[in-house]
Amino acid sequence: MNSININHRQENTSIPLEIENGLAALTRPSTPKHSLLILDKRELDRHCLAQCMAGHTDEFAIVAFGSIEEWKQKREEYPPLSAILLNVGGKMVDDPAVSEQIKSLSSEFASTPVVILADSDDFGQIVKAIDYGAKGYIPATVSIKVCVELIVLSVAGGLFVPASALFAMRHLLQSSSSTAHPLAGIFTDRQAEVVAALRRGKANKIIAYELNLRESTVKVHVRNIMKKVKATNRTEVVFKLNDLFSDSLAGSGAN
The missing domain is CATH 1.10.10.10 (Winged helix-like DNA-binding domain superfamily/Winged helix DNA-binding domain)
Structure with missing residues (x-):
């Protein structure tokens, strides 16, 4: 097992980043009681995202895997799930493979919020993600800090959609009225x-x-x-x- 130490800018503490078979888990010395699972088939992307998010929160153990099946094989090694962040990147939510993954995760982990991270902030995609069972939709244009805060919001029972979605909804309502x-x-x-x-x-x-x-x-x-x-x-x-x-x-x- 390879071990890489990264420094947390705000607290100046060392966070161990453990990588094994392409999987990564970032934890703090004071072991969190819950974990945030990042799902992303792109290995480099999920490692980078996990590393950045670990530097902005001590509320979760940040765990990154390529699929839910890979996480299940190691689930006993980490604290219970608090939220799932599914990073779809540039894929569309209504892509059959993506939509089925959202539905499957939302159904299997009914008490755990599934949040979508995507490049697009298209109103139609956001609506479909929520319709498929997601508890939030975060566009990749937000900062890591905001991303973490929005996930915490979803864990608390809130539902987040970008402001662009509200503007699009207002436009639709106005069009409908006319x-x-x-x-x-x-x-x-x-x-x-x-x-x-x-x-x-x-x-x-x-x-x-x-x-x-x-x-x-x-x-x-x-x-x-x-x-x-x-x-x-x-x-x-x-x-x-x-x-x-x-x-x-x-x-x-x-x-």
């Missing part, structure tokens, strides 16, 4: 409500009751709507409105 009212540029908000009621075949009295308006006010809205779509009667206005909605939705789907 597609829900495709004729917002033609009608006022109140007219749009009347339009929706007209398309459902509701009488003015019912529309007035549901929108908390006077029936005379509804009639004014209907007349203004008729002018905008160039209709001469109520039947024609409904027919033209349906055509307008159909064309608008078709146009948004083509973009």
Whole structure:
């Protein structure tokens, strides 16, 4: 067994890095009660990541393996698992091999958070990772210190996703809102409500009751709507409105 000593910058203590058969375990002199398992098939990548993370936490024993099967063969040598960090690198989460690995780990280690470390911060990939059972998604753009803190958060029961995912979600919500009212540029908000009621075949009295308006006010809205779509009667206005909605939705789907 080869042994390499690395210095921890903050505490100026020596952390033994033990390497055996391509596997690495980093521990501190005061043996932690739990371990963080790093899974990465790329040997150099997992060793470098383990070494860096060991220099930023004394909460876990950092254990790095190429697969969960390799870890199981040595599991008795390390403290109980507190979290699993699966480093997928540049692979996509929805790659069949990756998605199955996430599902398998999340199912087998139900009480242990599985956190994904990936090069991509694509919103779709993040959503899929969480859907597959991951308890967090960390983009490779964060620092080692932040990465460790986010894993601690997942151990405490939290769920982390990048800020970019929240911005993407807001954009989707805004897009959804705009597609829900495709004729917002033609009608006022109140007219749009009347339009929706007209398309459902509701009488003015019912529309007035549901929108908390006077029936005379509804009639004014209907007349203004008729002018905008160039209709001469109520039947024609409904027919033209349906055509307008159909064309608008078709146009948004083509973009």
